Amino acid sequence: MGFGDKMQIAGYTLVCQSYTQDDKPNYSSEWAVIDVYKNGRQIDTMYPERRFYKASEQTATIVANRSRLNEDLYLVYAGRNQDNGKPIIKAHVNPLVAWIWIGVHLVLIGTIIALIPNMKPQKTAMKEKERTEAEAARSGVVGVGGD
Numbered sequence: 001m002g003f004g005d006k007m008q009i010a011g012y013t014l015v016c017q018s019y020t021q022d023d024k025p026n027y028s029s030e031w032a033v034i035d036v037y038k039n040g041r042q043i044d045t046m047y048p049e050r051r052f053y054k055a056s057e058q059t060a061t062i063v064a065n066r067s068r069l070n071e072d073l074y075l076v077y078a079g080r081n082q083d084n085g086k087p088i089i090k091a092h093v094n095p096l097v098a099w100i101w102i103g104v105h106l107v108l109i110g111t112i113i114a115l116i117p118n119m120k121p122q123k124t125a126m127k128e129k130e131r132t133e134a135e136a137a138r139s140g141v142v143g144v145g146g147d
Contacts, residue, residue, distance in 0.1 A: 001014075001016035001019075001032070001034075001086060001087060001088075001089050002016060002084070002086045003016060003017070003018060003019075004016065004017075005086070007089070007091060009073075009091045009093055010071070010073075010093040011038055011039075012036055012037065012038055012073060012091075012093070013036075013037040013038070014034050014035070014036055014037075014075070014089070014091060015034065015035045015037065016032055016033070016034055016087070016089070017033040017034065017035055017045075018032070018033045019031065019032040019033070019086075019087045026053060026054065026055070027051045027052055027053045027054060028051070028052050028054070029049055029050065029051045029052070030049070030050050030077060030079075030080070030087065031047055031048065031049035031050070031062075031077060032047070032048055032049075032075075032077055032087050032089060033045060033046075033047060034046045034047070034048065034064070034075055034089065036066065036073065044066055046064035046066060046073075046075050047064055048061075048062065048063060048064040048075040048076055048077035048089060049061070049062040049064075049077055050062070050077045050078070050079060061076055061077065061078075062077075063075065063076050064076075067097070067098060068098070069098045069099070070095065070096065070098075071093055071094065071095045071096070071097070072093070072094045072097045072098070073091070073092075073093055074091070074092040074093075074094070075089055075090070075091055076089070076090040076091075076092075077089060078090050
């Protein structure tokens with residue numbers, strides 16, 4: 001995407017406002033400024049980035065993410081096109097990702113509740129033991145458990 005180039009994905013219109021390079025002591029980076037429109041109205045500005053760390057000679061991609069309950073929009077700066085030097089921006093829309101995390105939290109809460117000790121079974125077990133001892137005493141058995 002060059003300056004002013006547009007891309008459409010899942011009801012979003014992405015417009016590249018600029019892209020640039022920066023050189024810092026620890027890393028050099030390339031990033032783009034992408035305006036996000038939905039229904040003709042600007043709703044966000046996103047900044048996908050790609051960094052090259054000089055000391056380790058490793059590349060890292062910083063994904064721009066816009067999360068909502070119904071869907072997530074991800075923008076990835078994948079490098080530059082060798083033919084024209086324009087940045088390559090990959091866009092992904094994943095539906096209902098937030099609900100996966102909500103489900104995980106519900107499962108954790110349910111697990112914690114299930115692990116809380118329930119006092120009734122312990123009291124019932126004690127009453128059962130007392131009842132068994134009382135019946136044994138009534139029937140004339142001196143001790144319970146083979147004594």
